[in-house]
Every structure is written in C-alpha cells, then in structure tokens.
Amino acid sequence: EPEVTQTPSHQVTQMGQEVILRCVPISNHLYFYWYRQILGQKVEFLVSFYNNEISEKSEIFDDQFSVERPDGSNFTLKIRSTKLEDSAMYFCASTIEDRVSEQYFGPGTRLTVT
C-alpha cells in the first residue's frame, strides 16, 4: 500500500541553524501539507501546497519557514534559523484532488533544537 515517507526520522540542530525536512508524498496525490505537533499538544496545521504554490498558511508559518517541491516526488520544509520553540514532530501529509479531506500522514520527523 502506498505511503508517505519522511526523512530524517530525527534531526538535532543548534539554535540558529537551518534545517530541511523531506517528504515523499503518495505518488498520485496532488495536495501536500505540513503539520507540527509539539510534545503533549495538538497537531497543528502549518501550510498547504498545490500546483507548485502555497494555498494556505497558518500564523505559525512565518518568514523563517518555506516549502518547495523541487522535483516530481519530494516536498520539503525549510526552517531558516531554528529557535528552541521549533522543537516538535513535523508531519507531512498528502491527498488526491477529489478526496481532499482524506489526508494521509507520514511517520514524522522529530526536530530537536538545542
């Protein structure tokens, strides 16, 4: 069964460093998302991406964040200058166009900022 994959599974970085989190969505999916979950808290929406552009972003997704689909398979989230409060699980999700509500999530990347 097709699944969303994410790398790395765990990333440790120092405050102020740039990190890139990578995702490979399910191959025939057209809508892509990033969510994050701070330990013990709700899963929160960050950004949605369709047709090579951001379609919606949350207040969390400020100028330090960017997303890119550099080729036909990868979808990346970049944090330019990490802060301690960016420590969280980051989940990528994808869905096919006509079933937009059924989002399939990857296993997540645990980002730890020290």
Next chain:
Amino acid sequence: TQLLEQSPQFLSIQEGENLTVYCNSSSVFSSLQWYRQEPGEGPVLLVTVVTGGEVKKLKRLTFQFGDARKDSSLHITAAQPGDTGLYLCAGGGGGSNYKLTFGKGTLLTVNP
C-alpha cells in the same frame, strides 16, 4: 477559529468492554476524520465522514457524524488490547485548501 473538543481525555477499560468517545465543536465541518496515533508516529487515517447523520463501521469500530455536522462519536465494541492508542478527530473546513483542525485526542488504554 474552529475548535474540536474531545472527551474523555483519558479512558482506561478492561478487555471486552464497550466504549464511546466524543468529538464536539460549535462549528460546522464539511467532513470529519478519525485518526489513531501511536507514540512517536504519524496519525493513521481510520475513517472519513461527510454527510450529517452518516454512520460508518470498520470491524468493531462504529463512527457517527452528527446531523448538524458539528460533532462525531467513535464506538468500540468488545475492546481489545490492540485498540490501545490515541484517537484523534480532525475536521475539514472545505474549500480548496482543506486544512485539518485537530482535537487533542482521547488516550485509550485497554487492559488485558
């Protein structure tokens, strides 16, 4: 701001018991998803309900969407230890973006 409240927050039961968990909102959602999440892993989609009053069954799990599309319930019959996990509901707002709004979840423990 759309909010989803899940109850109870924690539930510990014995194997074989039945249980119901709830997901409530003051907002109308175009669809509602139930996910199950294991520690350190991503949410796994269980079901999507889109029509008010809709009932879907997945083996021993029964999902219902409220008539007004503001609430949902998950009923598990004859719970098993393998049902242990965090059950999350998530509402879809419709439109072209369809971001999901998540509840905090119900942490279910089924004791053998």
